[in-house]
Amino acid sequence: MFKDIKKKAEEKASEVKEATSNIGNTVLDKARTAKESASDLATGAVKTASNAAASAGTLAKGAVDSVVITIATKIIVSSMKKAGKKGTSYISNDSKYQGFVDRTWELLPLPVRLIGKDALGFNSTMFLLRNSVFGKDEKEPEVDKNDEGIIKKTILSMFK
Numbered sequence: 703m704f705k706d707i708k709k710k711a712e713e714k715a716s717e718v719k720e721a722t723s724n725i726g727n728t729v730l731d732k733a734r735t736a737k738e739s740a741s742d743l744a745t746g747a748v749k750t751a752s753n754a755a756a757s758a759g760t761l762a763k764g765a766v767d768s769v770v771i772t773i774a775t776k777i778i779v780s781s782m783k784k785a786g787k788k789g790t791s792y793i794s795n796d797s798k799y800q801g802f803v804d805r806t807w808e809l810l811p812l813p814v815r816l817i818g819k820d821a822l823g824f825n826s827t828m829f830l831l832r833n834s835v836f837g838k839d840e841k842e843p844e845v846d847k848n849d850e851g852i853i854k855k856t857i858l859s860m861f862k
Contacts, residue, residue: 766813766861774814775857778828779850781806782835786843793836793843803828822860831856 785793785802792798803825807815819825834852836843845853 766817770811770813771858771861774810775854777809778806778831778857779845779853781809782831782849782853783845786836786839786845790836790843793832799829799832800825824860827856827860 781802785799792802806828807819807824814822831853834856835845835849
């Protein structure tokens with residue numbers, strides 16, 4: 703009789719162990735599925751945010767009207783003329799010229815600054831303008847009418 707009870711208890715213990723193992727495996731499978739689903743959702747959210755940011759930058763560039771671009775161009779032309787008056791040593795010194803670029807950026811209208819320096823490629827454009835405008839001057843660097851046209855075209859290209 704005790705042997706039968708012991709045998710039945712062992713069978714029940716084996717069944718409980720097997721059921722517990724199955725439940726553990728089920729929970730583990732569900733956790734893996736939830737992890738994969740959460741990972742997919744996070745990846746999708748990041749892609750959506752990235753696309754939205756890129757679209758917002760493109761939309762912002764297109765939304766800046768011609769008046770704001772004209773004002774920005776006049777500010778940059780004026781700043782370039784002032785930089786030219788400081789001489790070749792000032793213009794050819796990258797760190798001093800970067801300071802000039804930073805100060806010019808702060809003078810630009812708010813809608814332009816809201817788009818962002820990086821989105822517009824402002825720094826690289828200003829260094830390109832330095833080479834285009836002042837690179838051909840043999841004596842003192844200056845901004846002439848031809849240079850103003852180059853500046854206007856270059857600034858307009860930033861907003862395309």
